[in-house]
Each structure stands twice: as C-alpha cells, then as structure tokens.
Amino acid sequence: MIASPYLLFLGDAPDPLAAKVAQGIKDWRPEAAVGQYRMEGCKADMGLKDMSIEEAAAAGAKTLVVGVANRGGVISASWIKVLVEAMNAGMDIASGLHNLLRDEPQLIATSMTTGRTLHDVRVPGAQFPIGNGKHRSGKRLLAVGTDCSVGKMYTGMAIEREMVKRGMKATFRPTGQTGILITGHGVPLDAVVADFMAGSIEWLTPDNEPDHWDVIEGQGSLFHASYSGVTMALIHGGQPDALVLCHEPTRPHMRGLPDYELPSLEDLRDLSLTMARIVSPDVYVAGISVNTAALTEDEAHKYLQETEDRMGLPAVDPYRHGAERLVDALK
Amino acid sequence: MIASPYLLFLGDAPDPLAAKVAQGIKDWRPEAAVGQYRMEGCKADMGLKDMSIEEAAAAGAKTLVVGVANRGGVISASWIKVLVEAMNAGMDIASGLHNLLRDEPQLIATSMTTGRTLHDVRVPGAQFPIGNGKHRSGKRLLAVGTDCSVGKMYTGMAIEREMVKRGMKATFRPTGQTGILITGHGVPLDAVVADFMAGSIEWLTPDNEPDHWDVIEGQGSLFHASYSGVTMALIHGGQPDALVLCHEPTRPHMRGLPDYELPSLEDLRDLSLTMARIVSPDVYVAGISVNTAALTEDEAHKYLQETEDRMGLPAVDPYRHGAERLVDALK
Numbered sequence: 001m002i003a004s005p006y007l008l009f010l011g012d013a014p015d016p017l018a019a020k021v022a023q024g025i026k027d028w029r030p031e032a033a034v035g036q037y038r039m040e041g042c043k044a045d046m047g048l049k050d051m052s053i054e055e056a057a058a059a060g061a062k063t064l065v066v067g068v069a070n071r072g073g074v075i076s077a078s079w080i081k082v083l084v085e086a087m088n089a090g091m092d093i094a095s096g097l098h099n100l101l102r103d104e105p106q107l108i109a110t111s112m113t114t115g116r117t118l119h120d121v122r123v124p125g126a127q128f129p130i131g132n133g134k135h136r137s138g139k140r141l142l143a144v145g146t147d148c149s150v151g152k153m154y155t156g157m158a159i160e161r162e163m164v165k166r167g168m169k170a171t172f173r174p175t176g177q178t179g180i181l182i183t184g185h186g187v188p189l190d191a192v193v194a195d196f197m198a199g200s201i202e203w204l205t206p207d208n209e210p211d212h213w214d215v216i217e218g219q220g221s222l223f224h225a226s227y228s229g230v231t232m233a234l235i236h237g238g239q240p241d242a243l244v245l246c247h248e249p250t251r252p253h254m255r256g257l258p259d260y261e262l263p264s265l266e267d268l269r270d271l272s273l274t275m276a277r278i279v280s281p282d283v284y285v286a287g288i289s290v291n292t293a294a295l296t297e298d299e300a301h302k303y304l305q306e307t308e309d310r311m312g313l314p315a316v317d318p319y320r321h322g323a324e325r326l327v328d329a330l331k
Numbered sequence: 332m333i334a335s336p337y338l339l340f341l342g343d344a345p346d347p348l349a350a351k352v353a354q355g356i357k358d359w360r361p362e363a364a365v366g367q368y369r370m371e372g373c374k375a376d377m378g379l380k381d382m383s384i385e386e387a388a389a390a391g392a393k394t395l396v397v398g399v400a401n402r403g404g405v406i407s408a409s410w411i412k413v414l415v416e417a418m419n420a421g422m423d424i425a426s427g428l429h430n431l432l433r434d435e436p437q438l439i440a441t442s443m444t445t446g447r448t449l450h451d452v453r454v455p456g457a458q459f460p461i462g463n464g465k466h467r468s469g470k471r472l473l474a475v476g477t478d479c480s481v482g483k484m485y486t487g488m489a490i491e492r493e494m495v496k497r498g499m500k501a502t503f504r505p506t507g508q509t510g511i512l513i514t515g516h517g518v519p520l521d522a523v524v525a526d527f528m529a530g531s532i533e534w535l536t537p538d539n540e541p542d543h544w545d546v547i548e549g550q551g552s553l554f555h556a557s558y559s560g561v562t563m564a565l566i567h568g569g570q571p572d573a574l575v576l577c578h579e580p581t582r583p584h585m586r587g588l589p590d591y592e593l594p595s596l597e598d599l600r601d602l603s604l605t606m607a608r609i610v611s612p613d614v615y616v617a618g619i620s621v622n623t624a625a626l627t628e629d630e631a632h633k634y635l636q637e638t639e640d641r642m643g644l645p646a647v648d649p650y651r652h653g654a655e656r657l658v659d660a661l662k
Contacts, residue, residue, distance in 0.1 A: 133556030133588045190526040197525055197560045222563075225464030225610050229528045229564030236556045257464045260609075274602065278591075279556050 002094045002119050002184035003062035004032045007053075007086070008046060011079055012039045013068045019044035021096060022067025024182045028157045032184075034059040036067075039078065044068065053082065057089040063119070065181055066095040075099050080106055087116040094119035096177030096188075121180040124192050124200070131198030131237050133279060138208030141330070142240035143218035143289065144272045146262045148227060148255045150248040151291035151319065152218035153179050155326075158318035159244070160215045162327045169212040173204050175234065179217045189219055189230055197230065201237025213330075218246065222271055223263045224254055232275065239279045242330055243272055245313075248291040249303055265311055286329040287314040333425045333450050333515035334393035335363045338384075338417070339377060342410055343370045344399045350375035352427060353398025355509045359488045363515075365390040367398075370409065375399065384413065388420040394450070396512055397426040406430050411437055418447040425450035427508030427519075452511040455523050455531070462529030462568050464610060469539025472661070473571035474549035474620065475603045477593045479558060479586045481579040482622035482650065483549035484510050486657075489649035490575070491546045493658045500543040504535050506565065510548045520550055520561055528561065532568025544661075549577065553602050554594045555585055563606065570610045573661055574603055576644075579622040580634055596642055617660040618645040 008022045016023070025033055026046040035051035038044075046067075051059065064086040070076070075097065083093050083101075087110045093101055101107050101118040111118050141159065143152040156172055156179075163170035172179070174186030187200045205214040216238045220227030245268050254260035263271075269285055276283040288307055292300035300317060307315040314325040339353045347354070356364055357377040366382035369375075377398075382390065395417040401407070406428065414424050414432075418441045424432055432438050432449040442449050472490065474483040487503055487510075494501035503510070505517030518531045536545040547569045551558030576599050585591035594602075600616055607614040619638055623631035631648060638646040645656040 130587075131557040133585075133591060135590070190524075192525050193521075194523050194525060194528055194561045194564070195521040195558070198557050222606075223609055225567045226462040226529050227526070228567045228606075228609075229560040229562075230525045231560075232553075232563035233525070233560030236559045254464075256461075259466070260464060263609075271605065274605075275553075275559075278554055278559075 002181070003092055004184055005034045005061055006032050006063050006065045007051065007056040007061040007091065008033050008036045008048065008067040009064050009082065010036055010038045010042050010044045010046070011066070011068045012041045013044035014071065016044045019046070019068045021065070021178050021181050022046055024153070024178045025065065025067060028161070028182050034061045037064070037082065039082070053085045053089050057091065061091055063092040063094050066093070066097060070097055070099060073099065075104055080104060083107060084110045087111060087114045090116070092117040092119060094121060094181060096121045096181055098122065121177050122188050122191050124188055126203070128192060128196040128200035128203050130195060131202050133236070136202070136205070136207045136239060137210055138212045138214060139241045140205055140214045140216055140238055141242045141244065141286070142216045142235065142238045143244045143246050144231065144235070144268065145218055145221045145246040146223065146265065146268050147221050147248065147251060148224055150246045151289060152246045154319045155244055155246050155289040155323070156215045156217050157182070158323040159326055162323040163213055163215070166327065169209060171212070171214055173214050173216045175201070175204070175217045175219050186217070189234065190227075194229070197233030198237035201234055205238060216240070222275065223268070225257060225260065235272065235275050236279050240276055240283055241280060242284060242286045243276060244286055244289050244326060245269055245272070246289045246291070250294040265307065269311070284331065285313060287316065287326040289326065290315055290317050292317040292320055333512070334423055335515055336365045336392055337363050337394050337396045338382065338387040338392040338422065339364050339367045339379065339398040340395050340413065341367055341369045341373050341375045341377070342397070342399045343372045344375035345402065347375045350377070350399045352396070352509050352512050353377050355484070355513045356396065356398065359492070359513050365392045368395070368413065370413070384416045384420050388422065392422055394423040394425050397424070397428060401428055401430060404430060406435055411435060414438060415441045418442060418445045421447070423448040423450060425452060425512060427452045427512055429453065452508050453519050453522050455519055457534070459523060459527040459531035459534050461526060462533050464567070467533070467536070467538045467570060468541055469543045469545060470572045471536055471545045471547060471569055472573045472575065472617070473547045473565065473569045474575045474577050475562065475566070475599065476549055476552045476577040477554065477596065477599050478552050478579065478582060479555055481577045482620060483577045485650045486575055486577050486620040486654070487546045487548050488513070489654040490657055493654040494544055494546070497658065500540060502543070502545055504545050504547045506532070506535070506548045506550050517548070520565065525560070528564030529568035532565055536569060547571070553606065554599070556588060556591065566603065566606050567610050571607055571614055572611060573615060573617040574607060575617055575620050575657060576600055576603070577620045577622070581625040596638065600642070615662065616644060618647065618657045620657065621646055621648050623648040623651055
C-alpha cells in the first residue's frame with residue numbers, strides 16, 4: 001500500500017500528455033492529492049495548489065508520486081534533487097517509471113538514512129502463487145477491449161465510482177502502473193512472470209462478500225498479438241461474473257501493429273465469452289464502453305445509439321456520460 | 332547454447348520418473364550423451380555407460396546436465412561435490428532445477444576459478460523484445476493441447492525427427508526446461524515476464540527459408556486456468572502455419588484442477604484456430620497426437636481410429652507409432 005495523501009510531482013512535463021498518471025489521480029482520486037509540485041518549464045497543470053516540498057509536508061503529504069513520464073530514459077539530476085528533499089521532509093516516493101527509483105544510488109542512500117520507502121510500482125511487490133482456478137465468492141467485473149489503450153481503466157474507475165455512489169460494495173483492482181498509483185495498491189500484471197500471471201489476479205481478487213464487486217482493470221486485448229497472453233491470464237485469473245466490452249471507434253489499426261485491423265465488437269463479445277466461460281460458466285456481457293474522446297457530442301450519441309441497437313446492449317461513454325447504465329445492467 | 336556432448340547426471344534419483352530430463356535426452360538426442368553418472372542408491376538408468384567424472388571428461392563430455400529432479404527443494408551437498416568435480420575437470424553445468432545453480436556459493440566460486448559456465452535454463456538468457464506481430468518467412472508448426480503435460484514436447488520432437496529423416500529443413504524450438512536441456516537452446520517461456528512472452532517466441536522463431544519448418548514446443552492449454560496466458564502468447568508469438576492437437580484420453584480432470592473437465596478435441600480445434608487466425612489467417616490443423624501410454628496396443632488403435640473417423644484428421648501416437656502421418660498432412 002502506498003500511503004496517501006500524495007504530492008503530485010509534475011516535474012518539467014513537456015506537455016499535458018506526459019502527466020497522464022497525475023491526470024488519472026486528479027480525475028479519480030482528487031481527494032488523495034494535497035497539491036502539485038511543478039518545476040521550471042512544466043507544461044502540465046492539474047489545477048491543484050502549487051506547493052514546495054516544505055509546504056506539502058506541512059499539509060500532510062505522505063508520498064510524493066511521480067505523476068509524469070521522464071525524458072530520454074534517465075531520471076534527471078534535477079528530479080533526484082527534489083525527490084531527495086521530499087524524503088528528507090518525511091515523504092515516501094512512488095513511481096511507475098521504467099527507470100527504477102531503486103537503481104538510483106542517491107535515492108537508495110537517502111531512503112536508508114531517512115527510513116522512507118521507494119515504491120517502484122512496475123516491480124511486483126509480492127511472490128504470487130500459481131493460479132488454482134477455484135471458485136471464489138463475491139462478484140467480479142472485467143473490462144475487455146478490442147485493442148490496448150481503449151479506456152479499460154477509465155471504464156473500471158467510472159463503474160466503481162458509480163457503484164460506491166449507490167452504496168454498493170465495490171473495489172477497483174488495478175493491474176497496471178497508473179491504476180496502482182491512483183489507488184495505492186494492485187498488481188503490475190505486465191511485469192509478472194508468465195507462470196504466475198493468473199495466480200497474481202486470483203491473489204488480487206480473493207474471496208469476498210457475496211454482494212461485493214471487484215472491478216478489475218483490463219489489460220491488452222485477446223486480439224493484440226503482443227499482449228494477448230496477459231489478457232488471457234486476466235480473464236482466467238479474474239474469473240469474471242460480468243464483462244464490459246471496451247472500444248475506441250476511430251482507430252485505424254491495432255495499437256503498434258499497422259498490419260492488424262481491429263476486431264468487431266461482435267468478435268470481442270464472442271471470443272471473450274468463450275474464454276471466460278471456461279472458468280466462469282454463467283458469465284455475461286453487461287454492456288459496452290466506447291471511448292468517444294475523438295468524436296463530437298453528436299457523433300458520440302449517434303455512434304453509441306447505433307452500437308446499442310446493433311448489439312442489443314447498453315452502449316455508453318462512461319467517462320463522458322457516466323456509468324449508470326452499465327451498473328444498471330449488472331445482475 | 333549449451334555445449335555438447337553431455338554427461339547425464341542421474342544423482343540419487345529415487346525412481347525412474349525423477350530422471351525425466353535425462354530420459355528426454357536419451358529418447359531424443361542419444362548422440363548428445365557420452366555416458367551417465369549415478370550415485371549410490373540411484374534408481375534410474377538410461378542404459379548409457381556409467382562413468383566417473385574423470386572418464387566422462389576423457390570421453391569428451393563438455394557439459395554435465397542435471398537430468399534428475401532434486402528432493403526437498405535443496406541441491407544437496409553430495410550433488411555439489413560432484414558438480415564441483417565436473418567443473419574442475421573442464422565441464423560446464425546445466426540445470427533446469429527450481430533451485431538455481433547460481434544461488435550456490437560453492438558452484439559460483441568454482442565457476443569463477445575454472446571459467447566454466449553455469450546454465451540455469453529456468454532463467455531466460457536474453458532480454459526479449461515486445462512482440463510485433465509481423466509476418467515472418469518460413470513455416471511454423473505448434474502443438475496445442477487439451478491440457479498440460481499431454482505430450483506436446485514429445486509430439487514436436489517426433490515431428491522434427493521425421494522431418495529430418497525425410498531431408499526436410501526443420502528445427503525443434505523448445506519453450507520449456509526439458510526441451511532446452513535436450514537441444515541445448517530455447518526459451519523458458521514460463522519464466523519470461525508477461526509483457527515479453529509473445530516477443531520471446533518471435534525471437535525464438537525468426538524469419539527462415541520458405542521451406543524450413545520451426546517445430547515449436549507447446550506449453551499449457553488455452554483451457555487451463557493456471558497457464559492459458561502462456562499458451563495464448565505462444566500461439567500469437569509463434570504465428571503458426573499448422574497446428575497439431577494433443578490429447579491424453581484417460582485423464583479425469585485438468586492437471587492440478589480437480590474442478591475442471593478436459594475440453595473435447597473439437598473445442599480445442601475451434602478455439603485454437605480462432606486464436607491462431609488472428610496472426611496467421613491460413614492456419615490449419617494438420618492432425619491429432621494422442622498420448623496412448625496408458626492404453627494397451629488394441630485400445631490405442633481403437634481410440635485413434637475412432638478419433639480419426641470423428642474428427643476427419645489423422646490421429647496417431649507419434650511416440651508409439653511414429654509421426655509419418657502428421658508430417659504427410661502438412662501443406
């Protein structure tokens with residue numbers, strides 16, 4: 001568990017997109033951030049109070065979260081200086097960067113002298129079991145996609161938010177770096193060793209109360225040649241009761257694979273159900289989540305209506321219009 | 332690459348089954364072993380010449396291969412003594428044990444003083460790329476199974492042997508510890524980090540001559556809740572032209588999963604083709620490989636004939652009766 005509240009470190013972000021992690025925290029756990037720390041030239045802004053390390057510590061920040069991607073594959077000296085200052089002020093550091101905090105001698109040294117923790121959320125923090133496929137109590141929902149990066153995490157967060165709003169018992173279960181930094185816990189599935197993938201998801205979503213929902217963050221796509229194995233393990237380890245199909249309607253080809261077309265939502269529905277039924281015979285598709293960010297409001301409504309008519313399932317953009325109808329569709 | 336020829340170390344194997352790795356080498360690469368080393372109480376025998384370390388070195392052994400599973404999760408002092416002696420006599424050591432050679436201080440020390448190599452084949456030896464799904468030249472065959480441990484490796488080895496016998500260009504591509512120790516190369520797929528699984532198989536089976544066959548060792552099963560992600564990555568990374576369906580007809584439930592029934596061969600055919608077509612649109616099922624070890628000769632023939640009639644595909648036990656008809660069925 002990563003201790004909150006956070007100070008969001010935006011560094012010298014060259015553009016808002018580089019601060020995707022900070023944006024995710026701002027969008028889904030705004031109460032978890034006491035402020036933001038921006039360096040000279042920073043082009044990202046979460047609209048939070050700009051704070052020095054000293055001010056953030058005084059405001060109760062327990063962890064500095066690196067909310068921005070680094071440039072050039074190194075953690076720069078100017079960043080290190082700030083992270084050291086934060087540890088000296090009593091904060092832990094959490095990061096999802098490819099370059100690990102623990103590979104930086106100065107951060108290690110400061111961690112030892114201050115007793116603060118370095119959270120590299122790209123590195124699995126536990127030794128996971130082999131999956132056992134045993135039936136678990138409680139309910140689980142999984143978002144599956146026609147492609148990578150079509151909005152599976154945002155879909156899950158929106159569904160959890162709607163469930164909590166209704167007083168339902170629900171826990172978002174992150175399986176990627178951003179989700180883990182947003183919520184402070186989870187499994188970085190893409191970094192888990194092959195044999196333990198399904199087991200890590202069983203570990204993440206254990207037995208629970210009969211009316212409790214684990215909303216599991218989806219990863220990759222069964223149709224994505226690079227990452228389908230990760231998705232497969234997520235479906236079998238997750239043992240979902242309900243699936244939500246996720247799609248981005250303007251993508252010309254599978255992400256990173258110019259030779260591969262996206263599958264249809266029908267293909268995604270059929271293959272996902274076939275796969276999920278192996279571990280969860282009564283699994284059903286609750287609805288469809290469309291990332292309409294690239295469409296106008298009119299285009300979005302038209303696309304959603306057409307999709308809904310064609311598929312016979314509620315089709316919404318849960319980030320744009322809310323997840324009510326997806327939650328309504330759960331049994 | 333693990334240097335051959337080998338000295339097969341059988342240690343104090345409590346029964347023949349514990350020497351599965353040695354048996355695999357004996358069955359598929361007998362020319363790779365100059366002899367066997369047995370300790371007091373050893374209950375396994377490959378029928379090779381018993382040799383001391385000194386004799387094996389004189390006979391040209393380049394690597395001592397640990398061909399036996401250890402007991403109690405430790406590499407015993409009596410084993411270490413022999414392995415040290417072998418390194419001092421000029422041999423490398425290769426092992427697929429869970430306990431790593433490199434975790435034994437005495438072996439590390441001897442490795443440094445002698446300059447010999449410790450091959451822990453459970454640990455991937457390369458940094459693999461992310462899979463790119465690009466079409467590759469050459470042909471690839473993959474064995475897929477209704478379950479784990481139904482004979483996929485033996486099927487692949489038998490097919491490669493038959494191909495080589497016919498003068499076809501063929502390479503067996505191991506993806507598990509035993510296969511790697513048998514052939515001296517390969518990828519231990521179950522130990523690869525999730526994100527790189529498909530890429531590791533693309534790396535293992537690169538572009539090749541148009542009439543060359545890579546015979547890829549299968550792993551797990553799409554229907555096995557613990558390992559389906561590994562199988563999925565193998566199908567998408569392997570980009571197979573041809574599939575062989577593997578089955579063991581007497582198994583009461585999925586291996587290690589008492590609550591799960593085995594799928595039918597029809598289910599395996601349909602799901603495997605659906606998955607493989609995503610990366611390899613013209614993929615076909617060449618035939619069926621049945622592990623009939625638990626059946627009498629009469630029962631085996633009856634089962635194979637019934638399966639062949641039902642599925643409309645050649646059905647053979649390639650280890651028992653040869654792989655001719657599977658190779659005949661390739662386009």
